[in-house]
Amino acid sequence: MSLKKTALYALGLTSLTTFNAYAANQCETVRFSDVGWTDITATTAVTTQLLQGMGYQTETELLSVPVTYSSMANGDIDVFLGNWMPTMENDIKKYRESGKVETVRANLEGAKYTLAVPKYVYDAGVKTFADIAKNADKFNDRIYGIEPGNDGNRLLQSMIDQDAFGLKDFRLVESSEAGMVSQVTRAVRRNQWIVYLGWAPHPMNSKIDMEYLAGGDDFFGPNYGGANVYTNVRKNYLSQCPNVGVLLNNLKFSLDMENQIMNAISNRNKKPNTAAREWLSQHPEQIKTWLKNVKTLDGEPAALAVITYLKQSAQ
Incomplete structure (x- = not known):
């Protein structure tokens, strides 16, 4: 290989390494929107606790529905767990059709x-x-x-x-x-x-x-x-952060589960993350279902890490 080709090859590897490092750093912090409704606060808290137990950082912004979607389109928010349909059709339509906001799955049915x-x-x-x-x-x-x-x-x-x-x-x-x-x-x-x-x-x-x-x-x-409630992500998030994407694809909540956590927040004055941790600690089998084929940030099996994290948090 010529010196020029060797230099170009090395430059390519460096660029690829830099890009991969940048992509990994982008995924280390997961940014949520919470529109201030107790049900979305509850599901966001649950997902936040799972991610923190997996070694991720999380940020949650309290935003209105219109600002949520404009922020996702701008790349400032990664995940929104509160797309109530069909009533939010006019909110999401232009972002969905432009491809700036993507729908992962229904995370709650029967609302x-x-x-x-x-x-x-x-x-x-x-x-x-x-x-x-x-x-x-x-x-x-x-x-x-x-x-x-x-x-x-x-x-x-x-x-x-x-x-x-x-x-x-x-x-x-x-x-x-x-x-x-x-x-x-x-x-x-x-x-x-x-x-x-x-x-x-x-x-x-x-x-x-x-x-x-x-x-x-x-x-x-x-x-x-x-209504059904859907999980939304910003454009290309699932491909850029595939491990978090597996978790989001696995996340399906139930009316009973959300009612229990919301009751703890609204009627027992529990902080959302505390209510979420307590519920998760009592439902290890659900953790295993949600974390099937999901890894920690370091590449280890996620379920065991999250269960350990919850036990340590309770001490």
Whole structure:
């Protein structure tokens, strides 16, 4: 081999080594978006604990849904575990079609997301979306949503703007998940009428005696806003970070599991990572299922490392 070819070959190896090192460094820290809903906080905490037990670093940013997707498109966020579909279709569509955001899999099936009322309101005759305006005075012409920019809020505002179900004189009250649940809890304690965004899984379903309203299919989808929740990643993340990709492909949650962790966060005042560690410690078989064919950052079997990490964290 000539000196020139030898130099070029060495330069190629150096460039490849540098690229591989850069790619590995890019994967050492996994960056999540959490949109502030307890269910996504719970699943993000679980995934964070798994990754930390595998030797990875994690960062979680509290972002709105629109900012989440623009940040993923910009390469600033790697993973989002909270793509509720079909209600987020308008949020993700342009990013999915441009290839800047990719969908890994459904991580939760059988969820729901639509308007709800306390059971005593339901029993009094408010069983559908069409019944809301008939009782405008009792509802004080208000529908309670969550944080501004949320997909559910936008659906509700579009209903009001279009005068769907006769709701043109209603006002959408935006606050936060915790703020809305507190407002509903106060109304129930006073036996007042209130209509609000409800969803499952969420501890509100056991904390509040509540019913979901029928008839909102054109806005929230059929089966009382029946939904699946998907895992999204930024463009090329699965190929750049294949080991994390195997984990994300393995991650499938259950309504019962999320309810347990959310209950610990919302009703027992546990910090999300603490609630996640406690649940994981009690379910080693689930850890093994999620970590099948997954390695630690150092290339060792991940399940044993995570179980050891959880035991050490509990000490």
